[in-house]
Amino acid sequence: MNKHENTWATYQAAxxxxxxxxxxxxxxxxxxxxxxxxxxxxxxxxxDELANYITAFRTSAPGSIFKDYRYLEHHDQAIANWTLNGSDGLLLTKGASHARSGGGVELTEIAGFFLA
Known part of the structure; x- marks a missing residue:
């Protein structure tokens, strides 16, 4: 796992x-x-605002987990395809995210897309 993928994994863990x-x-x-x-x-x-946003999201889907099934990156940009599974393991939705790191390792822009 390279440094950008590690950064993505840390972000997603949040x-x-x-x-x-x-x-x-x-x-x-x-x-x-x-x-x-x-x-x-x-x-x-x-x-700070993102932490609050995620906390609010967690109340609507407690116990759910995002799992990547594809991660691609180049030139400080990445695309991740993921699933969101409920606490029972059943698929809730699929989605994709695009992220930019702006020349460093930390993410500067993240856009998430719910597909289903």
């Missing part, structure tokens, strides 16, 4: 059921302070 301080720590390790996340449900600017 979407799991963690206490607020652990989620914030994972995000500070993977998202630039001014990072921007958006998806069809809303958007968040900066690590």
């Amino acid at each position: 979407w799991r059921d963690f206490a607020a301080d652990e989620r914030h720590h994972l995000l500070t390790q993977s998202v630039a302070a001014e990072g921007h996340h958006l998806d069809s449900r809303g958007e968040a600017h900066g690590v």
